[in-house]
Amino acid sequence: MSWTNYHTHSYFCDGKFAPEEHVKEAVKQGLYAYGVSTHSPVPFDSSWNMKMEEVPRYVKEVRQAAEAYKNDIQVYLGMEVDYIPNIVGCSSDFIQKAELDYTVGSIHYVDQFPNGKPWEIDGPHQLFLDGLSTIFHNDIRAAVERYYELTRHMIQYDCPDVIGHLDKIKMQNEDGNLFSEDEGWYRDAVEETLEVIAQSSAIVEVNTRGLYKKATDTPYPSPWILEKILEKNIPICLNADSHIPTEITKGFSEAAHILKEIGFNQLHILYNGEWQGVDFDTKGLKMLNH
Numbered sequence: 001m002s003w004t005n006y007h008t009h010s011y012f013c014d015g016k017f018a019p020e021e022h023v024k025e026a027v028k029q030g031l032y033a034y035g036v037s038t039h040s041p042v043p044f045d046s047s048w049n050m051k052m053e054e055v056p057r058y059v060k061e062v063r064q065a066a067e068a069y070k071n072d073i074q075v076y077l078g079m080e081v082d083y084i085p086n087i088v089g090c091s092s093d094f095i096q097k098a099e100l101d102y103t104v105g106s107i108h109y110v111d112q113f114p115n116g117k118p119w120e121i122d123g124p125h126q127l128f129l130d131g132l133s134t135i136f137h138n139d140i141r142a143a144v145e146r147y148y149e150l151t152r153h154m155i156q157y158d159c160p161d162v163i164g165h166l167d168k169i170k171m172q173n174e175d176g177n178l179f180s181e182d183e184g185w186y187r188d189a190v191e192e193t194l195e196v197i198a199q200s201s202a203i204v205e206v207n208t209r210g211l212y213k214k215a216t217d218t219p220y221p222s223p224w225i226l227e228k229i230l231e232k233n234i235p236i237c238l239n240a241d242s243h244i245p246t247e248i249t250k251g252f253s254e255a256a257h258i259l260k261e262i263g264f265n266q267l268h269i270l271y272n273g274e275w276q277g278v279d280f281d282t283k284g285l286k287m288l289n290h
């Protein structure tokens with residue numbers, strides 16, 4: 001038994017190694033499908049987003065790897081697309097032109113510093129504190145509510161196939177010293193966002209990167225959010241957000257255990273060109289015909 005993973009990075013952004021090196025490891029581990037989701041370009045300086053001029057080479061390399069390993073694994077071309085209102089999103093021209101197989105939509109940037117520089121909410125903690133102080137006058141509630149508001153806007157106006165690391169902002173709250181996930185306002189922000197997701201066709205990813213990088217004690221999203229996702233019948237997929245080949249299924253058994261405890265029976269996978277639900281346990285997907 002094995003897995004799938006559609007949230008992966010390579011040397012086109014802040015990952016390591018060529019897409020092909022990751023695909024080789026995926027074949028070695030017997031994955032049924034593997035998606036490459038390099039960080040989309042953005043129209044400002046960024047150390048971890050792909051450069052716009054690299055997009056054609058990226059598309060070519062991933063398609064070539066897909067062809068080369070087609071007898072062993074299904075390889076899909078995606079991107080992790082930033083959503084920044086009026087600046088970039090899944091409907092941006094260059095995304096459309098790339099003819100991707102799927103998109104992961106993520107909020108990494110929340111508003112801007114007075115000098116116009118977008119504020120990265122999942123960068124170094126000090127950068128987070130700087131933006132919190134400069135843009136939000138140290139009002140953590142306002143900052144977190146804005147993060148979820150942008151998530152809702154992305155889903156309503158520029159919906160991706162997969163919603164990346166839904167509650168990633170919690171990584172900055174390591175000791176719970178900024179806010180508590182039990183606070184009413186936080187629960188309301190999440191609930192309102194889930195209502196919007198339930199009205200869409202988007203899949204929520206369960207992302208294990210925080211777990212295996214020890215940045216968080218729980219996957220993105222937290223188990224109490226996953227309970228609500230199950231209640232609302234929102235489809236989920238399991239992704240590693242891997243940056244090196246050895247990470248491509250890291251944390252999956254642990255996350256699958258949490259999901260089974262909550263009561264999930266299916267994960268959504270992109271297979272034979274279509275998103276579909278498949279049964280799973282802590283060892284992998286229960287694929288028929290495999």
Ligand SMILES: [Zn+2]
Nearest residue numbers: 080106164165
């Ligand atoms: Zn991300």
Ligand SMILES: [Zn+2]
Nearest residue numbers: 007009080241
């Ligand atoms: Zn990522």
